[in-house]
Amino acid sequence: MSHLHIPDGVLPVLFWASGLGLALLLLLLAARALRGASPQRLAYQGALGALVLAAMAVELPLGPLEYHLTLVGPVGVLLGPASIFHVVFVASAILALLGHGGLTVVGLNALVLGAGGVLARPVYVACLRPWRPPVAMAVATAVTQTVSGALWLAVMAAAMHVQAVGHHRVTLVAGVAFPLYLAGIVIESVVAFGVARFITRVRPDLLPGGAGPAGTRK
Amino acid sequence: MINTLAQIDRLASAGRTPWHRASALSKLLLAAGIVLLAVFAPSLRLLAGLYAAAWALALTARLPWRLTLVASGYPVAFTLLFVLARWDGTVEMPVLLLLRPLTASLAAVWLVGTTPYPDLFAPLSRLLPRSVGDGFFLTYRALFELMRRTSGLWRALRLRGGAGGPVRRRLTLAGGGLATIVLYGFERSERLYATMRLRGHSGRICGCRHFAEGSRADLLVAATGLIVLVGAALLWRMP
Numbered sequence: 001m002s003h004l005h006i007p008d009g010v011l012p013v014l015f016w017a018s019g020l021g022l023a024l025l026l027l028l029l030a031a032r033a034l035r036g037a038s039p040q041r042l043a044y045q046g047a048l049g050a051l052v053l054a055a056m057a058v059e060l061p062l063g064p065l066e067y068h069l070t071l072v073g074p075v076g077v078l079l080g081p082a083s084i085f086h087v088v089f090v091a092s093a094i095l096a097l098l099g100h101g102g103l104t105v106v107g108l109n110a111l112v113l114g115a116g117g118v119l120a121r122p123v124y125v126a127c128l129r130p131w132r133p134p135v136a137m138a139v140a141t142a143v144t145q146t147v148s149g150a151l152w153l154a155v156m157a158a159a160m161h162v163q164a165v166g167h168h169r170v171t172l173v174a175g176v177a178f179p180l181y182l183a184g185i186v187i188e189s190v191v192a193f194g195v196a197r198f199i200t201r202v203r204p205d206l207l208p209g210g211a212g213p214a215g216t217r218k
Numbered sequence: 219m220i221n222t223l224a225q226i227d228r229l230a231s232a233g234r235t236p237w238h239r240a241s242a243l244s245k246l247l248l249a250a251g252i253v254l255l256a257v258f259a260p261s262l263r264l265l266a267g268l269y270a271a272a273w274a275l276a277l278t279a280r281l282p283w284r285l286t287l288v289a290s291g292y293p294v295a296f297t298l299l300f301v302l303a304r305w306d307g308t309v310e311m312p313v314l315l316l317l318r319p320l321t322a323s324l325a326a327v328w329l330v331g332t333t334p335y336p337d338l339f340a341p342l343s344r345l346l347p348r349s350v351g352d353g354f355f356l357t358y359r360a361l362f363e364l365m366r367r368t369s370g371l372w373r374a375l376r377l378r379g380g381a382g383g384p385v386r387r388r389l390t391l392a393g394g395g396l397a398t399i400v401l402y403g404f405e406r407s408e409r410l411y412a413t414m415r416l417r418g419h420s421g422r423i424c425g426c427r428h429f430a431e432g433s434r435a436d437l438l439v440a441a442t443g444l445i446v447l448v449g450a451a452l453l454w455r456m457p
Contacts, residue, residue, distance in 0.1 A: 031349050
């Protein structure tokens with residue numbers, strides 16, 4: 001749900017202009033936090049950014065529905081807050097250049113996805129105490145999806161309020177969007193569980209809390 | 219989607235039209251101008267004119283019309299939500315709401331379909347922080363490889379029964395499969411780092427410098443920009 005990218009021309013200027021400004025500011029702060037990152041770390045970040053785009057492109061058949069994953073939760077856990085914001089900004093910009101999502105709303109799309117993504121690792125680390133890594137990853141992803149989806153719905157509702165859309169119409173749109181939002185939380189969390197279960201068995205050092213190889217962590 | 223992206227990427231490098239020869243900077247400015255005009259256009263006639271102009275750009279760049287239609291049609295699904303919310307019973311309102319994102323995405327497809335990605339990202343990497351600029355190159359470089367792997371993984375899951383059974387099992391298996399690509403991404407980054415060091419990596423991935431080098435083809439871009447501006451000024455107040 002949260003990667004249903006907002007296109008150009010449907011939101012008021014105030015929304016996308018302030019979204020772009022805020023996203024650029026956060027991007028600068030994230031860049032400062034990543035100043036000493038090694039080229040290998042940046043290459044890893046690029047590879048996971050590409051994985052986010054690849055996951056968005058592939059359809060996951062679920063009976064009559066076909067779902068497109070975002071993987072922002074697991075990637076947020078693997079990379080940390082500063083890197084995940086970079087990744088979602090770059091992914092949103094590349095998608096917008098390919099006609100998928102808007103160029104003027106790159107900032108807002110990055111903020112919607114990034115707001116959830118930056119919480120992924122802190123939630124995962126907090127959940128590691130009571131739970132095993134796969135469960136912690138699933139919970140972190142559920143939080144990521146909940147926050148991103150809620151922000152997406154809030155942006156939609158606020159935009160419709162500004163554009164004086166009637167209350168019953170907002171309810172109608174929410175009626176279409178909300179079940180997809182809930183389905184997104186469940187699907188992404190179960191997939192994240194599978195991702196963490198495999199990584200825990202094969203390369204636990206890639207997860208936060210594991211002994212990471214030198215040069216990949218910051 | 220993977221095929222659409224791959225075809226656009228190939229056309230950007232293989233195309234031989236004047237648009238392909240023009241500098242990335244001039245095309246970026248023209249595309250940005252069309253996007254902003256589409257976003258702010260108050261009238262249906264102006265939007266229709268801009269949409270026609272964007273199609274003219276795409277077709278004269280010899281981008282296949284079906285591919286262009288598919289690639290630029292992605293925003294329709296989302297826009298329909300807004301049409302549903304704001305429809306006032308007229309024909310103009312949904313057409314206006316649909317033409318804005320369609321014109322913008324068509325301009326973006328024309329830009330990407332005529333500009334190889336190093337030239338496209340080079341000006342962006344000069345405006346954005348180093349790590350973000352490098353992120354554009356590294357992500358796009360890895361994109362097609364990982365898309366092919368993800369697509370192959372899905373096919374393998376289907377063939378080996380991973381697409382059957384309870385939904386929870388299917389999703390967990392899909393997660394396990396995607397984790398193999400995470401590991402591949404990590405190993406790939408180690409190889410890439412070693413290659414970068416061997417080639418004398420200086421700490422920054424620079425896009426090529428000829429993104430701003432002008433040629434005769436840029437006159438065509440400038441003339442098109444002028445025509446679009448004059449046309450927009452004339453049509454701005456028309457209903």
